[in-house]
Amino acid sequence: MNIAALCASHNRSHLTLRSVQQVFYQLKSTGFHFTIFVVDSESDDDTVIVLNKHLPLVQIIPAKSDDFWARAMSKGFDFISTHYNFDHLLVFNDDIDLFDNAIPQLFKELEFNTKTTDDQIVICGSFLDKTLSFVSYGGLKRVSRYLFKFSKQTPSFECCIQVDTLNMNLALIPRICLLHDDFLYHAYQHGYADYDFGLQFSKRGGKILLCKGYQGICEHHPPSQIHSKSFLISSFLRLKHICHIKRQPPKYRLLYCWRNSGLLWPFYFLIPYLRAFLSSHE
Template sequence: MTRDRTAVLMTCHNRKPKTLSCLAALFNQILPREVKLDVYLVDDGSTDGTAQAVLQAYPHVKILPGNGNLYWNRGMRKAFAEAMKYDYDYYLWLNDDTLLYPDALSSLWQTYHHLTKQGHEKAIIVGSTHHPNTGKLTYGGFGRSTWWHPFKYSLVEPGTEPKPADTLNGNCVLIPRAVVQILGNLDPAFSHSIGDTDYGLRAQRQGCSVWVAPGYAGKCQTNPPQGHPWLDPKFTLKQRWQAVTDHKGLPPRESKVFCQRYAGWLWLFFWLLPYIRLVLVSLSYKIGLKQEKAEA
């Protein structure tokens, strides 16, 4: 009997407790007999002993070292590239802050096989996550929420049947070989959070599809839980600008590539819009504070 070989792709940086908890939940999966998991973990320059702890607890995990500057997209790209050498049947993206339920992976495979029977052989399956305390949907598939703005998306609530989506978060995603043969790896043009959205949009453009699996695959808090500093006018303009141009923010060069690909002839407008809005909101907030002081 042939076995469905699945490469689990992860990247981490100084989150040892979360990484170990994620792996513990992964290896607690209720799996069909024909499934074989190989884990590729990029340790991106962790200084908290993550790699050593993982090797001690799970010596079969393949650890790939990073230099500390890969971030999510390029870390996952490194893991993806290594796994692709062995031509797996499936590739699973898994964030190290995601705790899978025991039946999560079985649900993803069942969803894929269900869709292939309906003619969707080139389908990406997204596992949704919810907040461990509130139960609120945190990550999963995205659908377009407006016709005029190319980057306005809302999370697709999972139901009892697979639901189509336009793109995705990379927290828990099952990608079959048929899709990888078309799309290949994540794009190195992106360092952190734009890469997964780009992959989902590229999938749609190249004849593949994105689907949200029924139910929830696991638990995951929003990251960062306190929100993005560049959205908060209480920070100084300098602080907000540094945050938005950081790798984990909205780096202008990477955002430009993304907008040129997906915003059509208005790409320049949509590229500059968030940075202009940041400055205007900061100025408006300062003017409001001055008026309050004057009236006091």
């Protein structure tokens, strides 16, 4: 079995080295043939130097500094699908801190859950915030069939749980689940791409399973708050802030809502911007 492992990196060499090393040694323990690909978006720290020194077998794919996560991952996948024969794609974030045996557990649960079904299955991991007090990233379930809103799913320690979509901080994707070798939708630049993948995959009849227990720690990065004594200034700043590429950029939110939220997509598209503009300052 051939495994292609893929992550994107930019200017956090110590975290990138830690996560890639953990992935390397955990994949090595499975006995599978594997290659790790790191798409580096013009890091100006020592990311590339450190990876080449400590993990010379890792393949580094260059990207542009403004590619951000989704575009970098798409470039990486295009390279892999063109040059590498793989059976499973393992995607991970470069800031995860894995628990022991996290990746072998994904393979074990995927094998167990595919034995008795012909369904296509993707399996994702759950992460705790560094405080160990709440789920930072993992699987997400729709809160209601009538609302286009999702909440993080707390994993079970006894069985995998089916979810509606996922964060790709750690996910194992069999190649058969990649329709026409298509991974993340090409138009996304940073966020929304993993949610979109999960929703489109579920729409095609695939199943996304949240692995048992927790697979590691990954710090949650909440958005910063905007404060101003003036309501108009505060509202304008909040609106500008929420449109940032790492939050809710209108172009990509529009695409995401149009592709996934049905006939009410214009309403769901507008919600965060209306909330940002109208919410009173504290």
